[in-house]
Amino acid sequence: MTTRTERTEEIATHATLQAFGNSYLREIDMIEWFIPTDDENVWFGETACRIDVGTVYVLEIRRRSRIGRHEIGRIYRQTSCGWTEEAPLTFIIACCQHLQRLAPGVTDLLYRVLDSHRCMCHVIAHELNEPFYPETFLEYEQTVRFGHWFHPTPKSRVGMHDWEQVAYAPEFRNGFQLDYFAVNESLLTEASATDQRISEQMRKQLGSAVALSASERLLPAHPLQAQHLLLQPTVQQLLATNQLRHLGRLGPTYFATSSIRTVLQADRSHMLKFSIPVQVTNSRRVNKRHELTAGLVMRRLAEHISFPDGFSITHDPAYATVQTGADESGFEVIYREAQDDAINVAALVQEPLDQEPSVLASLVLKSKRADQSLSEAARDWFETYIELTLGTLVELYEDYGIALEAHQQNSLIRFEQGRPVSYQFRDNQGYYLARSNKNQLIHLEAALAEAPELFYDETTIKERLTYYMIWNHLSGLIHRFDRDGLLAESTMLEWVGTWCDQKSQILSGRGKDWLEYVRSRPTLPYKANLLTRLHALDELEVSGERVIFIEIDNPLHREVRHANDERTTCLQTTS
Known part of the structure; x- marks a missing residue:
């Protein structure tokens, strides 16, 4: 009988293999697809892939996508005596060591993969011990157990100890108080697109629990952020001169959402987004100076825009920080609006534990009318979802030149009777405004002139839209439908392609150009998360946040070949 510990290891190892293995197959060109012979079929199944990392491995591909x-x-693994079955982690370690030899001295890829696997074990053990069935926005934020589905190290959190994970990571569902600092008003920089500033809101929140002088203002900090800041010489100097006072843990309880660093007040009145000294997947999670302004400006711009029906943005309308002479002091905090009950797409499409139905499958079943078959309900649900999400993005880009980084975690869907009825977008790091429409947008909101970093050329926008919406978001949805046996991958791809063609016929601008881009190219740009992690690139520190992109086969190409005719090696074009 399998023990709970063995089951935890089995689930985490399977998820790690799918995440790392698929990243390798997409991004690395030293592979060979083949159809096993009748004799080989006993070992390798109907489709297989050969990988040579000094040692030759063959992967059984149970389903090619x-x-x-x-x-x-x-x-x-190939041996002098033939083939022997290999443990997944042993294979992954061999691949990492092979790749690290290609980038000596700059990579910690193997460490990140194993750290991600270990974190998954920690999270899954907790969930198996305390089964949890989410219903609210926060509860779904606390159940993204497998992380970024197209990333080789989806749960890597370098900078958090085990006890800190339990205290502050969303999956453990523990609330905590924030740290607070009293800041001399001459050092505090804050702004708001509304009539409320963060320091004022925090003062009202704490009330008589804290005493401030007339020249002091109140600033909140995440406990991990405060712990890091108190060790910085600049901060220690400000403390020594009483320009800054650390007040310790105070006030109401907050809960981590799926990003870890954005926390929700227990009364659900607001969220706060902090800088924390933790690297999650590719990046150290900090609020960059230009992002502070972006939230305000986009909040103001939104007042002049007619959004598509069923769409809204969860805004970041205020920020505060301490000025220390550096671009970012580490005190940066962003105020985020309250969030309706909605499900982030990462939770919607993730693999369920054991034999439980996925969140998506449960919703489709709930939406089924008495006069529908399950496949009819699934098709209806899928078509509604595409119009709500992809339709919204195309319309915004067409009408205003605004593109959104609509990946799974940034996208939240609200449901009624199981059907998708509204789409909400979050994240002030996720706006791309077309330079070709800059004058028109500035005419709508003059403050955009002070935020040049929000504007991008059309080539970059098409690349980002394609990766985040097609590869990350829609592919995750399609995969889940297919895995749950609701709709076939090929059927959905054909339908999305037809939708793109029909939508393109009624458009004439940027939206039409992007849809034609998606439908006409034999390959599409894809953010190479494995290569980015291999070369230890932090995308928030790279100019224009542009890391490594490659070109991979386009499943929506009008003349796409069937699976049996696909190329046998991965095309890799880095830039």
């Missing part, structure tokens, strides 16, 4: 999320089965 046009969107690049293959189902990897058993792994075999």
Whole structure:
């Protein structure tokens, strides 16, 4: 009988293999797809992939996917006596060591992969011990157990100890108080697009629990942020001269959302987004100076825009920080509006534990009318979802030149009777405004003239829209429908392609150009998370946040070949 510990390890190892293995198959060109012979079929199944990392491995591919999320089965290692089955982690370690030899001295890829696996074990053990069935916005934020589905290190959190994970990571569902600082008003920089500033709101929140002088203002900090800041010489100097006072843990309880660093007040009145000294997947999670302004400006711009029906933005309308002479002092905090009950797409489409139905499958079943078959309900649900999400993005880009980084975690869907009825977007790091429409947008909101970093050329916008909406968001949805047996991948791809063609016929601008871009190119740009992690690139520190992009086969190409005719090696074009 399998023990709970063995089951935890089994689930985490399977998830790690799918995440890392699929990243490798998409991004690395030293692979070979083949159809096993009748004799080999006993070992490798009907489709397989050969990988040479000094040692030759063959991966059994139980299901080959046009969107690049293959189902990897058993792994075999070539020996002098033939083929022997290999443990997944041993294979992953061999691949990491091979890649690290290509980038000596700059990478910690193997450490990040193993750290991600260990974190998954920690999270899954907790969930198996305390089964949890989410219903609210916060509860769904607390159940993204497998992380970024197209990333080789989806749960890597370098900078957090185990006890800190339990205290502050969303999956453990523990609330905590914030730290607070009393800041001399001459050092505080804050702004708001509303009539409320963060320091004022925090003062009202704490009331008589804190005493401030007439020249002091109140600033909140995440406990991990405060712990880091108190060790910085600049901060220690400000403390020594009484320009800054650390007040310790105070006030109401907050809960971490899926990003870890954005926390929700227990009364659900607001959220706060902090800088924390933790690297999650590719980046150290900090609020950059230009992002503070972006939230305010986009909040003001939104007042002049007619959004598509069913769409809204969860805004970041205020910020505060301490000025220390550096671009970012580490005190940066962003105020985020309250969030309706909605489900982030990462939770919607993730793999369920054991034999439980996925969140998506449960919603589709709930939406089914008495006069519908399950496949009819699934098709109706899928079509509604595409119009609500992809339709919204195309319309915003067409009408205003505004593109959104609509990946799974930034996208939240509200449901009624199981059907998707509204789409909400969050994240002030996720706006791309077309330079070709700069004058028109500034005419709508003059403050945009002070935020040049929000504007991008059309080539970059098409690249980002394609990766975040097609590869990250829609591919995740398509994969889940297919895995749950609701709709076939090929059927959904055909339908999305037809939708793009029909939508393109009624457009004439940027939206039409992007849809034609998606439908006409044999390959599409894809953010290479494995190569980015291999080269230790922090995308928030790279100019224009542009890391490594590659070109991979386009599943929506009008003349796309069937699976059996696909190329046998991965095309890799880095830039």
